[in-house]
Amino acid sequence: xxxxxxxxxxxxxxxxxxxxxxxxxxxxxxxxxxxxxxxxxxxxxxxxxxxxxxxxxxxxxxxxxxxxxxxxxxxxxxxxxxxxxxxxxxxxxxxxxxxxxxxxxxxxxxxxxxxxxxxxxxxxxxxxxxxxxxxxxxxxxxxxxxxxxxxxxxxxxxxxxxxxxxxxxxxxxxxxxxxxxxxxxxxxxxxxxxxxxxxxxxxxxxxxxxxxxxxxxxxxxxxxxxxxxxxxxxxxxxxxxxxxxxxxxxxxxxxxxxxxxxxxxxxxxxxxxxxxxxxxx
Numbered sequence: 001x002x003x004x005x006x007x008x009x010x011x012x013x014x015x016x017x018x019x020x021x022x023x024x025x026x027x028x029x030x031x032x033x034x035x036x037x038x039x040x041x042x043x044x045x046x047x048x049x050x051x052x053x054x055x056x057x058x059x060x061x062x063x064x065x066x067x068x069x070x071x072x073x074x075x076x077x078x079x080x081x082x083x084x085x086x087x088x089x090x091x092x093x094x095x096x097x098x099x100x101x102x103x104x105x106x107x108x109x110x111x112x113x114x115x116x117x118x119x120x121x122x123x124x125x126x127x128x129x130x131x132x133x134x135x136x137x138x139x140x141x142x143x144x145x146x147x148x149x150x151x152x153x154x155x156x157x158x159x160x161x162x163x164x165x166x167x168x169x170x171x172x173x174x175x176x177x178x179x180x181x182x183x184x185x186x187x188x189x190x191x192x193x194x195x196x197x198x199x200x201x202x203x204x205x206x207x208x209x210x211x212x213x214x215x216x217x218x219x220x221x222x223x224x225x226x227x228x229x230x231x232x233x234x235x236x237x238x239x240x241x242x243x244x245x246x247x248x249x250x251x252x253x254x255x256x257x258x259x260x261x262x263x264x265x266x267x268x269x270x271x272x273x274x275x276x277x278x279x280x281x
Contacts, residue, residue, distance in 0.1 A: 057072040057075055057076065058072055059194070059197070060118075060121055060122070060125065061075060061121065062194055062195045063125040063128070063129075063195065063196070063197050064121045064122075064124040064125040064128060065124065065125075065128050065167055065195070067121075067124055075117055075121070078117045079113075079114050079115075079116075079117045079118070080114070082113040082114060082116050082117060083110040083111070083113040083114035084110070084113070085113060086109040086110055086112055086113025086114075086116075087106070087109050087110040087113065089109065090105045090106055090108075090109030090110075091106065093105060094106045128167050128196075129196075129198050131166050131167055131168070132166070132167055132168045132196055132198055132200070132201065133198065133200060133229070133232070133233050133236060134233065135164065135166050135168050135169070136168060136200055136201070136204075136229045136233075137226050137229045137230045137233060139160055139164055139168060139169070139172070140204070140222050140225050140226035140229060141222075141226050142160045142163070142164070143156050143157065143160050143222055144219050144222035144223055144226065146159050146160060147218050147219050147222060148219045153185065153208070153212075153218065154175065154176045154179040154180070154185060154188075155176070157172040157173070157175050157176045158172070158173060158176030158177070160172060161173035161176065167196070168196070171192045171195060171196055172192075174188075174191075174192070175188040175189060175191070175192050178191070185212070186209065186212070189205050189208060189209070190205075192205065193205040199232070200228075200229050200232055203225065203228065204225050204229075207221050207222075207224070207225050208221070
């Protein structure tokens with residue numbers, strides 16, 4: 001039993017370490033995670049009976065791009081279902097865990113399950129923010145060219161959004177469509193800034209508002225914004241590169257190396273048990 005528990009812990013640590021170090025396939029991972037959250041949301045709605053959700057979820061869901069059309073109630077239901085399922089899955093493991101580890105697992109598993117959808121949502125929002133930062137400078141250059149050619153801002157946003165891809169292009173296309181349906185441009189831009197809460201997008205939103213109110217040349221404003229976003233993008237890339245090394249070292253030290261040591265301990269424990277050196281548990 002001791003060898004089995006050590007081998008299981010080693011496998012868990014090894015899988016977690018490899019998942020943290022190896023680059024995943026984003027689309028496949030996002031599709032599987034979204035399907036799991038949808039299934040948990042269905043279970044949670046049936047169990048919770050349609051209770052309300054906290055208002056702060058709206059901002060986080062919008063920042064993540066409202067994946068799969070999930071709303072606040074659906075996400076809260078998924079959190080409740082994940083907490084219940086995590087507690088059920090931890091019960092048989094806690095029964096064989098040594099000492100007080102079983103009680104700790106029973107207490108921590110529902111909390112981890114409840115927070116897991118929040119972690120998934122935060123990761124999606126971070127991936128979306130990185131995609132926006134990468135695409136913003138080039139798209140601002142295209143927007144400036146369209147505006148200098150005589151197109152109005154909503155038409156220029158639609159033209160650039162149709163030619164590009166990614167979350168920023170989708171948001172610019174949505175702004176143009178809202179304006180075409182009669183929504184004021186200021187309100188449409190406010191909605192874009194709400195769904196893209198990055199500093200660069202907020203700065204662009206403020207610059208467009210100032211240019212609209214004071215009649216400043218829009219092309220010059222967009223050129224300045226493109227220059228500033230390139231500087232910000234270079235700074236973010238440098239910061240992420242500086243953090244990558246310590247993160248990999250931390251994963252190796254806390255996950256991969258302990259998994260190897262646990263495998264060695266499991267082999268030694270199995271050998272001692274077979275030779276009668278330790279009493280079987």
